[in-house]
Amino acid sequence: MKVLIIGANSAIAKATARNYAEQGCSLHLIARSEDQLEVLASDLTLRGASNVSHSVLDLNKFAEHKKTLSSAFSKLGGVDIALICHGSLPDQDKVEKNFKQALKEINTNGISVISLLTELAAKFVEQQQGTIAVITSVAGDRGRQPNFVYGAAKSLVSTYLQGLRGKLLTHNIHIVDIRPGLVDSPMTAQFPKGPLWSSPEVIAQKIVKSIRRGSHTVYAPGYWRVIMFVVDVIPEFIFKRLKF
């Protein structure tokens, strides 16, 4: 299988890439830091990947998306699975008072993904097959006080994916929306961890499984579907008073 991973240096991406490497897949990695990409590429090769290539890209430079994706497709010779993993977790207090920073975060977590999806959709339609999987977040399910800027960007992506899924259906292209809950990774280093936190490896297993099965919207781990259902049904006059 040929797998393209965007935002490859994130903890979830790394764990997922290792899973595909152990299956003997060919991988192309896209991320910002070349040093880290080189380390990850040799790690994946030793773990069994049949071929690993990479390109360096700052994903906030939208203008370069098309070129980088084209070279990824030609290096891999077509893509069976594209996985978009990049993201950043902003400090809510700062971003809600500073539009410039809010815009930057929405660009990283939302707009850049839309740009990538536009290019990917065109490429996948050409080859008439494949799966596009995107890591969004349970934070996108309902705007909550502690992280609604991040949540708004993620829900933008989730809504976009719902529409795109229908559009691409006739082209034999499948879309998976993966919504992880709390993940114990370097991105969340500043938070105290509790029993609801999962490791990137657990999320990665769920991603690989849901891509194989052709799932649509996936909560990782699965119990987040129940938690978010409960969060969703809280009446707004109560919800607006909740600070969690």
Next chain:
Amino acid sequence: MEAMGWGRYPKTTADLIQPADSETLQKFISSQKKSASCIGRGSGRSYGDSALSGQLISSRFLDNFLELDEQQKILRCGAGVTLGDILKVCIPRGLFLPVLPGTKAVSVAGAIAADVHGKNHHLDGSFCTYVKKISLVLASGELVNCSEQENSELFRATCGGMGLTGVIVEASLSLDSIASSYIDQRSLVANDLAECFEHIQNNADSKYSVAWLDCLARGKNLGRSVLYLGEHAASKNRKTDTLYRERSGLGVPFSTPSFLLNKTTMSLFNASYFGAQKRKKSSTTLSCDNYFFPLDSIRNWNRLYGTNGFLQYQFVLPSDSAFEGITSVLEKVSEKGKGSFLSVLKKFGEANENLLSFPKPGYTLTLDFKNEAALFPLLEELDRIVLAHDGRLYLAKDARMSEEVFKASYPNWERFMTIKKKYDPSNRFASLQSTRLGLTQ
């Protein structure tokens, strides 16, 4: 967060730091106050308090494979890579780790810090014998390399040094070649301790050798045991020779009530296990996982001892006093009826030059005890027997040894302190254990 070792005793609260790479770690170490003590932590498989401190620096994201030279058989990898990960990568290439402890969950850095040993110590020595180079972050935040040639005193203090010299971020290991990952196992039943020692002696050239021992048997049955000998199987020229299949076994989902493990149930278990082994076929071929890591198939088996946890007591006695000393220990333990189902006897070969490494020539016995108040006086009695026979305890298992016992049994502790003071003058790297043992303040 609440932190504990594999024995689930003692427990403490600590901050967990999980650096994504060595630069982040260096920045962290340099930015902290000198008074804040921290210690490296790998997979959390040391039993007692050696990986407990105010701040725990986890190696879990330092888990990249960096380079494998298949000709020279040298692997360079991150500190958090586990031995199980290494086997997964190496076995299909016909390579193997020269030393494997009883679990594959340990990290490379943990294996170095405790200088772990395996079932082949009598022939091949301990884990650090095969460590070619270590990169570690010092208390100053500086990243340095050490090996037998480069910064050799730091190397000797870091191998087996329980993380007290710095945080290991990377290591190079030399590997062995194998024709097959399967192990031909032969088992020999011994009806008492003397017979067990005889079997071990008579099979001293066997590659792997370890005895399970019924520590609750008394009188003429004292020390009845089964010796398991192993050799790498010859290649059968099949694809499966170097196929590594991981076992996924059962787990223990929560702590079971500890009263289930008592003198009666344990004696029954041990007697029936011994009886079953006696009737079993004495030769068989096992997969690598089944031979080396039988307990890994029961995930979280440490929960079987209840919420208070357990203590593992492992000591080594020199060959000439071992029989007498181990007899006294077993008499004491079986008299009190305190032991449990995991007792392991094995012969050690030559010691190495690492300052705090545990193994030395002789015999090592491992006993598990459920944690209870009555246990501690018994263990102190055992300490006295071990000291009287010129033995010592394994730091990776210890949770309660006194400073006096430690200093009397590890003769190189002062040389270790000199090196520790040179590289870490303000004791940045300290564990609950190192403070208890008088190695740090």
